[in-house]
Amino acid sequence: MGLLIKTMQKRSIKLNGLIGLLQKTGHNSLQILASVGRGAMFIMSLLPALPYSFWRFDLLVKQIYVAGVLSLPIILTAGLFVGMVMSLQGYNVLVDYNSEEAVGSMTALSLLRELGPVISALLFAGRAGSALTAEIGLMRSTEQISALEMMAIDPLKHIYAPRFSAGLITLPLLTLLFIALGIIGGYMVAVGWLGVDEGAFWSQMNSHVDWREDVVNGIIKSVAFAILISMIALFQGFNAIPTSEGVSNATTKTVVHSSLGVLGLDFVLTAVMF
Amino acid sequence: MQRQLKIEIWVGAFVLMSIAALLMIALQVSNFSSWKEKPSYQVSALFDNVGGLKVRAPVKMSGVVVGRVTSIGVDPQSFKARVTMKIDRTYNELSIDSSASILTAGLLGDQYIGIEIGGDEEYLAEGSEFELTQSALVLEDLIGQMLVKFSDSGE
Numbered sequence: 002m003g004l005l006i007k008t009m010q011k012r013s014i015k016l017n018g019l020i021g022l023l024q025k026t027g028h029n030s031l032q033i034l035a036s037v038g039r040g041a042m043f044i045m046s047l048l049p050a051l052p053y054s055f056w057r058f059d060l061l062v063k064q065i066y067v068a069g070v071l072s073l074p075i076i077l078t079a080g081l082f083v084g085m086v087m088s089l090q091g092y093n094v095l096v097d098y099n100s101e102e103a104v105g106s107m108t109a110l111s112l113l114r115e116l117g118p119v120i121s122a123l124l125f126a127g128r129a130g131s132a133l134t135a136e137i138g139l140m141r142s143t144e145q146i147s148a149l150e151m152m153a154i155d156p157l158k159h160i161y162a163p164r165f166s167a168g169l170i171t172l173p174l175l176t177l178l179f180i181a182l183g184i185i186g187g188y189m190v191a192v193g194w195l196g197v198d199e200g201a202f203w204s205q206m207n208s209h210v211d212w213r214e215d216v217v218n219g220i221i222k223s224v225a226f227a228i229l230i231s232m233i234a235l236f237q238g239f240n241a242i243p244t245s246e247g248v249s250n251a252t253t254k255t256v257v258h259s260s261l262g263v264l265g266l267d268f269v270l271t272a273v274m275f
Numbered sequence: 276m277q278r279q280l281k282i283e284i285w286v287g288a289f290v291l292m293s294i295a296a297l298l299m300i301a302l303q304v305s306n307f308s309s310w311k312e313k314p315s316y317q318v319s320a321l322f323d324n325v326g327g328l329k330v331r332a333p334v335k336m337s338g339v340v341v342g343r344v345t346s347i348g349v350d351p352q353s354f355k356a357r358v359t360m361k362i363d364r365t366y367n368e369l370s371i372d373s374s375a376s377i378l379t380a381g382l383l384g385d386q387y388i389g390i391e392i393g394g395d396e397e398y399l400a401e402g403s404e405f406e407l408t409q410s411a412l413v414l415e416d417l418i419g420q421m422l423v424k425f426s427d428s429g430e
Contacts, residue, residue, distance in 0.1 A: 066282040070289045174293035181296035210305040
């Protein structure tokens with residue numbers, strides 16, 4: 002694998018003109034293919050190390066703290082405000098049809114199905130994913146990972162696996178909190194401020210939200226996003242060129258790739274599920 | 276050590292908060308409490324037209340939900356729509372000549388099945404069928420009938 006990285010990173014000879022264009026396209030495509038291949042090999046070597054993260058539970062707990070607890074403020078605030086805005090906007094439309102009680106089920110359904118999983122995933126990619134890439138990239142550039150390898154400590158088990166598992170556990174939990182806070186925010190605006198009847202608000206929500214169809218599908222979505230973001234963040238850190246510029250590039254790539262990936266995957270999952 | 280303890284406490288609080296959020300979503304927001312299977316029995320009814328009736332639509336008696344529609348399909352012999360529904364075991368004394376009709380909640384609401392109780396001593400049981408049914412009102416048919424009436428009275 003090391004040889005492959007070296008050949009790809011070696012400065013290639015540049016040609017001019019039409020042939021140059023051809024060569025550039027070829028060079029770029031080969032590089033993209035190589036990074037896909039490296040990504041796949043990285044994931045394949047990471048998978049057998051995953052159970053280890055539950056054995057070294059203290060490492061996992063530390064990573065859940067870093068990715069989860071430290072992301073709480075932004076997730077909770079965002080959830081509250083998204084719920085409040087949904088409720089306010091929904092009320093303005095629904096009040097024309099005299100069915101403002103439906104604002105509860107509207108807020109809950111859109112949070113459970115789309116907004117909760119997607120916005121939490123985007124925030125998680127920006128807050129935790131980028132930090133993950135930067136941390137691993139810097140560990141590589143300061144040769145901490147090589148040092149671990151020299152002491153016969155497997156970095157896959159000690160560095161990558163706990164971080165991956167932590168992301169996998171954390172994002173669904175954050176999503177649940179986001180949705181709950183969003184519904185509470187929607188309730189505060191609709192019932193507390195706009196004067197929607199409290200009983201009708203909850204009973205409408207109750208009769209329209211289905212446990213299997215809406216709640217479980219939302220959680221499945223957020224688990225899929227968690228796998229995607231953790232994979233991209235870890236791989237970008239692993240794949241970063243170990244210089245300050247390389248690490249900063251990798252961090253940007255993590256946020257861009259995982260945001261686009263989340264939005265694309267969301268469309269596919271929605272098309273399959275609903 | 277002190278630091279590890281602090282981290283563990285925070286993570287514990289985080290996980291507990293998330294579980295509380297899940298419980299709130301399950302109990303307060305979704306229909307999780309009505310999701311679990313209550314003891315019920317299955318009956319069916321043939322309708323000429325089910326209109327916009329959907330699977331999981333409520334079955335009501337005097338406005339109270341007593342069951343749910345479980346499947347809708349076409350009966351291969353009569354080519355009518357066969358609607359099967361589950362009714363709670365607690366309501367097991369519905370007489371066999373009760374009638375089922377497809378009604379609409381409000382002007383534009385969802386459609387549901389309304390049961391009207393008959394007077395027979397025999398009761399509906401697992402697998403029995405409603406004899407008396409009334410199909411959904413289809414707006415196009417209504418308008419068609421009205422037009423026929425108008426043209427008749429015009430002559």
